[in-house]
Amino acid sequence: MNKSLKAIVPLAVLGAQVLLPAAASASPSNSGATTTYRAHMTPVPLNGQKSASGTLTLKLHGNQATIHEQVSGVAKTFMNAPFPHVQHIHGGAMGTCPTASADANHDGVINTPEAQPNYGPIQTTLSVKGDTSPAAGTNVKIAPSGSSFTYDRTITLDAATLKSIRSGIAVIVVHGLDPATAPKAATTEKSPLVPSLPLAATAPAICGSLKAAQVSHMPKGGAATGSGSTQSTHDAGLLAAGGGLLAAAGGAWYLRRRRTAA
Incomplete structure (x- = not known):
């Protein structure tokens, strides 16, 4: 050479x-990674909320969840006030929403205990303020309300909820049925969760499995926007x-x- x-x-x-x-x-380091999960919520069968829907995005960073949710078409009023819609992350079960076959007592309504084999018990309450534990699950004073609402909050998740989310078996459920469209039993029967309320107050209205988001397209702006x-x-x-x-x-x-x- x-x-x-x-x-x-x-x-x-x-x-x-x-x-x-x-x-x-x-x-x-992967320890600082943020994972995005999404749920598209649709009406629970039989419960008469055919015009209701919702979407939820959860960005998970460690045990911190930043949540953005939009819900529309749910019950508007209850006793001359905005209808309170208790909502939760359920988990620890099949990770699915119930089908019509979940109506075990054949009263035409799927109540929360009947749906739990599908989506499991409450693991985190999506309250607008304060307590987010299962103990706050039926506290209507800290629930979002009205026929449409936007929910934005960052909360700390416990180990059980984190496990369900990461395992793909977490489910978002918004409760509360519009008496005008719900089956008759929803207004004549008592809630199995809060006997002082009618069944319509706590029965599941819309439901959606929470899954890791998939990237379906390249980010706008070409390579300069990559991160x-x-x-x-x-x-x-x-x-x-x-x-x-x-x-x-x-x-x-x-x-x-x-x-x-x-």
Whole structure:
């Protein structure tokens, strides 16, 4: 190998080596990762809330959950006041919403105990303030209310709720049926959870399984908008490879010039 080529080859290797440490250091620790989960809530069968729906996004960072929810078409009023809709993260069961077959006593309404084999007991109460434990599950004073509402809150989740979410068996349930559209039994029977209230007050209205969100498209703005450990490592790797290729290309150009000059 002539002296010019011997000098060029180390330059090509150096071009890659200088940038490789940047690729290794660009990957942050997974301990700080945030995972997004989403639920699309639809009417519980038989319960007469056919126009009701909701969506919920939960961003989980450690044990901190930042929640954004929009609900519409649920019961509007109860005893001349906005209808309180207790809502929860249920878990520890099948992770599904009930079907019509869940109506075990055949009264035409699916109540919460009948639905629990599907979605499990209350694990976290999605209250507007204060307590978020199962103990607050039927506290109508801290429940969102009205026929439509937006819910935004950051809360701390316990181990049981975290396990259900990460295992894919957490379910979001919004309770409270509109007496005008609910089956007759919803207004004539008592709630199995709060006997002083009618069944309509606590029966599940809409329900949706909470699942990890899937990325379905590239982010807008091209590569400049990318972020996260995968993006950073990938870009740094491309730079490293590009640096090596540039160095090699420069060396080849220099060698050709020397040969031409000779």
